Amino acid sequence: MTAPGIAAGHVRLDVAYADTSARQLAFSLSAAIREPLARCDHRFESGTVSLRLLGASHQILVDDGDRQICETVACLPGLDRPLPGSVSDESYSFTSSVEHCDAERLAEVVGDLRDRTAAHRSAGLPALLGEFPGQPLAVTAAIASARGDDIVWQTWHTYPQSAEVVTTTGELRGAGSSR
Structure with missing residues (x-):
């Protein structure tokens, strides 16, 4: 499910790409919820997940009815x-x-992310891939799935100017198991 006016799947982010790099990213579990450029919400049996692209960064909100987390990886x-x-x-x-990778490897990663997010959506699972105008190798992607009572997500941030790919994996274990 997607918020009105915000497309699911592969989206063109309506902002210019900013020169950022992995070393500028910060991590938080207490940052305020930001208005996303793209968002995909999904309900699993064990809880809900909201994948949110903030540009070259992300927020993942997970709620299992007992616990709520807001994972933020961003330059904020x-x-x-x-x-x-x-x-x-x-x-x-x-x-x-x-x-750290060369341009050829970066193009492979971005191609794989396009395929991976499309396959995830085809399977009825939440996935987003945000593309920046004029920067085909600058993307932010996120997918989520459930394994039993666990909700798991992965994100990717590609930075062509610094030849970097940042990959994150998050997991809320036992989601919904106390209900």
């Missing part, structure tokens, strides 16, 4: 915690990695 004022390699507690985990 007030977010000063650098992107960690991992964060984990009893119910939530997050990992991130940065791949």
Whole structure:
């Protein structure tokens, strides 16, 4: 399900691409919810997920009826915690990695993301891929799925000017299991 006026799937983000890089990204679980450029909401048996593209960054909102999380990876004022390699507690985990690659590898990654998000949507699962005007290798993508009572999501941020791909994985374990 998508909010009115915001397209699901592959979307052209209505903003110019800003020169950002992996080192400028910050991580937060307490940032305010931002108005997204693109959004895809989905209800699983164990809870809801909202994939939100903020441009070259993302917010993922997950609500299982007992717990709510708002994972933000962004270059936003007030977010000063650098992107960690991992964060984990009893119910939530997050990992991130940065791949440095040449233009050919970056084009492969973006092609794979287009295919992966299209396949995810074809299977009835939430997926977004945001493209910046005039920057075919600058994309932000997100997918989500459920494994039993767990809700899992992945995001990708490509930065062609710095030849980087940032990949994140988040998981809310036991979502809905206390109902």
